[in-house]
Amino acid sequence: MALIVQKYGGTSVGDLDRIRNVAKRVVRTRDAGNDVVVILSAMSGVTDQLISMAGNICGTPDCREMDVLLATGEQTTVSLMAMTLQAMGYKARSMLGHQAEILTDSSYNRARIQEIGARRIRDLLGQGNIVVVAGFQGVDAQGDITTLGRGGSDTSAVAVAAALNADQCEIYTDVDGIYTADPNICAKARKLSRIAYDEMLEMASLGAKVLQIRSVEFAKKYNVPLHVRSSFNEEEGTMVVHEDANMEKVVVSGVTHNKNEARITLRKVPDKPGIASKILAPIAEAGIGVDMIIQNTRLSHMTDLTFTVPKSDFGAAMEIEKKVAGEIGAEEVLGDEDIAKVSVIGVGMRSHSGVASKMFATLSAENINILMISTSEIRISCVIEEKYTELAVRALHTAFALDNE
Amino acid sequence: MALIVQKYGGTSVGDLDRIRNVAKRVVRTRDAGNDVVVILSAMSGVTDQLISMAGNICGTPDCREMDVLLATGEQTTVSLMAMTLQAMGYKARSMLGHQAEILTDSSYNRARIQEIGARRIRDLLGQGNIVVVAGFQGVDAQGDITTLGRGGSDTSAVAVAAALNADQCEIYTDVDGIYTADPNICAKARKLSRIAYDEMLEMASLGAKVLQIRSVEFAKKYNVPLHVRSSFNEEEGTMVVHEDANMEKVVVSGVTHNKNEARITLRKVPDKPGIASKILAPIAEAGIGVDMIIQNTRLSHMTDLTFTVPKSDFGAAMEIEKKVAGEIGAEEVLGDEDIAKVSVIGVGMRSHSGVASKMFATLSAENINILMISTSEIRISCVIEEKYTELAVRALHTAFALDNE
Numbered sequence: 001m002a003l004i005v006q007k008y009g010g011t012s013v014g015d016l017d018r019i020r021n022v023a024k025r026v027v028r029t030r031d032a033g034n035d036v037v038v039i040l041s042a043m044s045g046v047t048d049q050l051i052s053m054a055g056n057i058c059g060t061p062d063c064r065e066m067d068v069l070l071a072t073g074e075q076t077t078v079s080l081m082a083m084t085l086q087a088m089g090y091k092a093r094s095m096l097g098h099q100a101e102i103l104t105d106s107s108y109n110r111a112r113i114q115e116i117g118a119r120r121i122r123d124l125l126g127q128g129n130i131v132v133v134a135g136f137q138g139v140d141a142q143g144d145i146t147t148l149g150r151g152g153s154d155t156s157a158v159a160v161a162a163a164l165n166a167d168q169c170e171i172y173t174d175v176d177g178i179y180t181a182d183p184n185i186c187a188k189a190r191k192l193s194r195i196a197y198d199e200m201l202e203m204a205s206l207g208a209k210v211l212q213i214r215s216v217e218f219a220k221k222y223n224v225p226l227h228v229r230s231s232f233n234e235e236e237g238t239m240v241v242h243e244d245a246n247m248e249k250v251v252v253s254g255v256t257h258n259k260n261e262a263r264i265t266l267r268k269v270p271d272k273p274g275i276a277s278k279i280l281a282p283i284a285e286a287g288i289g290v291d292m293i294i295q296n297t298r299l300s301h302m303t304d305l306t307f308t309v310p311k312s313d314f315g316a317a318m319e320i321e322k323k324v325a326g327e328i329g330a331e332e333v334l335g336d337e338d339i340a341k342v343s344v345i346g347v348g349m350r351s352h353s354g355v356a357s358k359m360f361a362t363l364s365a366e367n368i369n370i371l372m373i374s375t376s377e378i379r380i381s382c383v384i385e386e387k388y389t390e391l392a393v394r395a396l397h398t399a400f401a402l403d404n405e
Numbered sequence: 406m407a408l409i410v411q412k413y414g415g416t417s418v419g420d421l422d423r424i425r426n427v428a429k430r431v432v433r434t435r436d437a438g439n440d441v442v443v444i445l446s447a448m449s450g451v452t453d454q455l456i457s458m459a460g461n462i463c464g465t466p467d468c469r470e471m472d473v474l475l476a477t478g479e480q481t482t483v484s485l486m487a488m489t490l491q492a493m494g495y496k497a498r499s500m501l502g503h504q505a506e507i508l509t510d511s512s513y514n515r516a517r518i519q520e521i522g523a524r525r526i527r528d529l530l531g532q533g534n535i536v537v538v539a540g541f542q543g544v545d546a547q548g549d550i551t552t553l554g555r556g557g558s559d560t561s562a563v564a565v566a567a568a569l570n571a572d573q574c575e576i577y578t579d580v581d582g583i584y585t586a587d588p589n590i591c592a593k594a595r596k597l598s599r600i601a602y603d604e605m606l607e608m609a610s611l612g613a614k615v616l617q618i619r620s621v622e623f624a625k626k627y628n629v630p631l632h633v634r635s636s637f638n639e640e641e642g643t644m645v646v647h648e649d650a651n652m653e654k655v656v657v658s659g660v661t662h663n664k665n666e667a668r669i670t671l672r673k674v675p676d677k678p679g680i681a682s683k684i685l686a687p688i689a690e691a692g693i694g695v696d697m698i699i700q701n702t703r704l705s706h707m708t709d710l711t712f713t714v715p716k717s718d719f720g721a722a723m724e725i726e727k728k729v730a731g732e733i734g735a736e737e738v739l740g741d742e743d744i745a746k747v748s749v750i751g752v753g754m755r756s757h758s759g760v761a762s763k764m765f766a767t768l769s770a771e772n773i774n775i776l777m778i779s780t781s782e783i784r785i786s787c788v789i790e791e792k793y794t795e796l797a798v799r800a801l802h803t804a805f806a807l808d809n810e
Contacts, residue, residue: 016461050481056421057485058492065491068499069484072477076455079474080462086470087463094473098503099548120548143504143525 002167003035003125007135007157010044011174012231013077016084022172022231023084026130030090035125037164039135039157040081042073063108067137067147071097074134074153081132092130095121097137097145102156104138104146111138111146112214113155116163125164133160151212158215162222169224175210176230177238178203180402181255185390188403192253193236196243199253200226202345202379216240243347251355252346252400257389259340261291262314263306263372264321268331271303278328279305282320288313292341292374292383306372308383311337339371340389343381344396356380362399368392407572408440408530412540412562415449416579417636418482421489427577427636428489431535435495440530442569444540444562445486447478468513472542472552476502479539479558486537497535500526502542502550507561509543509551516543516551517619518560521568530569538565556617563620567627574629580615581635582643583608585807586660590795593808597658598641601648604658605631607750607784621645648752656760657751657805662794664745666696667719668711668777669726673736676708683733684710687725693718697746697779697788711777713788716742744776745794748786749801761785767804773797 006026013019022038030036041047050069054061061069078094085092101117124131135153138146148155154171161169178200181189195203197220204213210228219226219240229237247253269275276295283290293307309317314337321333342363349355359380363370368391372383384392397403411431418424427443435441446452455474459466466474483499490497506522529536540558543551553560559576566574583605586594600608602625609618615633624631624645634642652658674680681700688695698712714722719742726738747768754760764785768775773796777788789797802808 016458053421053485054488057488061488062491065484065487065499068480068487068501072480075473075477075480079470080458082470082473083459083462083466086467094470096473096550145501 001033001035003037003164004029005037005039005157005161005164005166005169006172007039007153007170008041008172008231009153009174010041010047012172013040013081014044016080019077019080019084023081023088025231026085027088027090030130036130037121037125037160037166038081038130038132039153039160040074040077040132041135041153043077046073046076064144067108067145070147071134071137071145074136078132078134085130085132090130091128092132093124095124095131095133097134098139098143100133100160102138102159104140104148106140106142106144106146108146110149111140113138113148113159113218116159118160118163121160121164148214149212151209151215154212154215155218158218158222158224158226161224162218166224168227169219170227170229171211171215172229172231173210174230174232176233176235177228178210178240178254180253181393181397182257185257186255186393186397188394188397190402190404192238194239194241194247195253196247196347197240198243198378199345199347200240202343202376203254203256211240248348248351250346251348251352252344252402253348254345255342255393255396255400255402256345257340257342257393259386259389260311261308261339261341261383262311262335262337263308263339263383264314264317265304265306265334266321266325266330266332267304267334268302269305270329271297271301275303275328276305279321279324280307282324283309283317286316286320288317292372292381294372308339308341308372338386339383340386341381341383342389342392342396343379344400345379347378349378349380358399359396362395363392366391366395406438406440408442408569409434410442410444410562410566410569410571410574411577412444412558412575413446413577413636414558414579415446415452417577418445418486419449421485424482424485424489428486428493430636431490432493432495435535441535442526442530442565442571443486443535443537444558444565445479445482445537446540446558448482451478451481469549472513472550475552476539476542476550479541483537483539490535490537495535496533497537498529500529500536500538502539503544503548505538505565507543507564509545509553511545511547511549511551513551515554516545518543518553518564518623521564523565523568526565526569553619554617556614556620559617559620560623563623563627563629563631566629567623571629573632574624575632575634576616576620577634577636578615579635579637581638581640582633583615583645583659585658586798586802587662590662591660591798591802593799593802595807595809597643599644599646599652600658601652601752602645603648603783604750604752605645607748607781608659608661616645653753653756655751656753656757657749657807658753659750660747660798660801660805660807661750662745662747662798664791664794665716666713666744666746667716667740667742668713668744668788669719669722670709670711670739670741671726671730671735671737672709672739673707674710675734676702676706680708680733681710684726684729685712687729688714688722691718691721691725693722697777697786699777713744713746713777743791744788745791746786746788747794747797747801748784749805750784752783754783754785763804764801767800768797771796771800
């Protein structure tokens with residue numbers, strides 16, 4: 001008898017019929033002799049509706065109250081699911097974030113899980129229940145409701161699986177696994193049967209939207225095997241696991257792209273020690289995340305500094321830098337929203353050389369100009385003009401022998 | 406500076422515009438220098454929608470899960486209200502049932518409040534907040550969500566007012582006070598400026614649907630002055646308070662009617678000790694409340710026993726009694742759903758005689774046959790044929806000099 005944690009996203013529980021279908025899947029796992037904990041998101045669209053309702057009250061609703069509002073979404077689905085399971089003749093109980101003791105910090109709207117008590121989940125499992133836990137929500141030290149940010153239910157699921165020492169954590173979603181590239185723009189993309197946590201982390205942070213990045217960090221840290229699969233069919237999906245020797249034979253596992261960044265350049269900045277900090281500290285203070293940073297030294301003690309920010313923060317970041325430019329004596333501030341980042345990812349890079357040069361050559365052969373480059377141990381990313389995104393992804397997919405034959 | 410508890414019903418918070426209007430009223434009270442605690446129901450219709458959604462899953466959804474589902478209604482309104490108050494420049498915080506420590510027993514769907522901690526409400530008031538508390542919901546000793554039954558937000562409001570030792574508890578609703586009779590059937594009904602708790606208790610239990618009966622019991626027990634008024638205008642409503650000498654001068658304060666009961670008669674029951682218990686115990690065991698009971702002794706050790714039950718439980722009660730009749734040797738079971746109960750109520754009855762005979766004479770003058778009679782210290786009720794309800798109410802209203810001139 002295994003303990004299986006299953007997480008179903010908003011599309012999978014989008015209406016009562018879909019909830020019934022999910023329930024059937026849950027009880028099949030139960031009937032096979034397993035203990036089952038189910039983590040649910042809100043019905044698809046509900047969270048957006050609630051955000052829009054709050055937006056009609058004021059532009060930036062209070063974060064704490066927003067979380068109280070948003071938490072109703074998952075509360076609805078877990079109670080409906082528990083009722084559905086009971087109607088099918090199974091013992092079932094819903095658990096909200098505070099009841100499941102999903103303790104977080106007090107960063108409303110994007111709280112981080114600090115600890116999971118899970119005592120009641122364990123008790124309820126012991127009494128023969130299927131336990132249905134509200135994803136996305138937690139509780140802080142004051143007893144206030146917090147939410148974990150977009151995709152937070154993935155993290156709830158992995159954290160609960162870790163706390164319960166579950167045998168597997170199945171993430172059911174509306175795609176049937178992790179692909180070598182986005183199938184919407186790369187027809188030859190293949191589903192991966194296995195992928196390493198580290199690869200998944202790079203993919204998630206680069207915009208492959210299947211899993212919330214923190215859920216993968218949690219899974220890696222607590223060694224929770226993840227199975228990403230579709231709730232609409234019976235096919236095996238993709239296992240996200242620790243890397244093994246087999247994975248390392250493959251140089252590149254996938255090609256990702258991200259159109260959600262913009263870049264900002266401060267030109268002719270007097271090149272003094274501490275100048276990068278003067279430019280970037282106000283961005284960090286405004287809560288804006290910086291991804292890539294490049295500094296080119298010019299002649300005569302001048303430098304150019306370029307960095308990327310999320311497109312949604314571009315306007316705010318430009319405002320900040322125009323002010324900074326005045327203070328530090330930079331010549332001008334340039335902004336560009338029409339960029340994209342394409343990346344190749346693979347744990348095999350650790351033991352293979354020549355990946356970067358092959359990537360640059362491939363883009364060059366398509367006459368795609370590289371605007372910025374960044375690398376990690378298992379990833380190479382190039383910023384290019386946005387209009388070349390699809391071309392670049394397809395060319396790299398072919399060049400690294402990922403195409404589905 | 407006073408501490409005012411204001412409760413707004415579902416119609417008053419039915420959409421964002423109405424929530425804004427309620428918020429304006431709240432801040433007027435705040436601006437006048439008062440501490441304000443606001444108790445809210447779910448938006449009108451939402452609770453029914455949720456019940457119907459659950460009904461699509463199964464006929465009798467699990468009570469515990471039902472309460473988890475229903476509690477989302479108030480959670481939504483309190484967060485929206487707190488945001489609205491903040492958008493108007495006021496400090497505000499929402500509190501759910503478990504956060505406000507509204508501790509109840511575990512009778513899901515109709516839990517009873519056992520204790521209110523209210524520590525956090527007090528803290529938040531001390532920090533200058535308007536505190537917006539979810540009505541209708543509480544939490545049991547296991548930390549599970551409970552709800553207080555239809556109209557439970559009234560009881561939440563009074564209980565919070567009692568716990569905080571508030572100066573007044575204002576119940577805002579879609580009627581503008583307590584009337585001498587239902588204005589829908591009695592055009593000459595008048596709004597009462599004051600009514601005694603005991604009168605209100607009799608009225609509420611008899612079907613005047615303005616206040617949940619338990620809220621009045623709470624208010625009486627903890628001496629919380631209630632002000633029942635409309636959220637759609639500025640008029641004074643009706644104060645519900647301890648009775649005073651002035652009230653006693655009025656013999657009858659109001660005429661109520663109730664069409665939601667049905668009566669059941671067991672004919673020719675062998676008249677042995679314990680027979681009433683044999684007939685009524687199974688009804689109580691089925692959770693059905695019995696209102697009036699009448700036993701007529703016949704000749705030759707036979708008796709007829711008649712009682713009334715809520716119309717919604719009539720079918721179930723008839724089933725039970727048909728079985729009982731066979732066991733105890735009763736001749737037949739008769740059921741009648743076409744009945745109504747009309748009552749006259751007034752604390753003045755304590756010191757005035759002749760009210761009953763005047764009531765009977767008035768009905769008789771209209772050729773209305775009395776089927777059953779029951780009385781309390783401050784009430785006389787007659788069961789009549791349902792079709793005479795309106796006629797009876799109007800005739801009694803005139804007879805007891807309640808008509809609006």
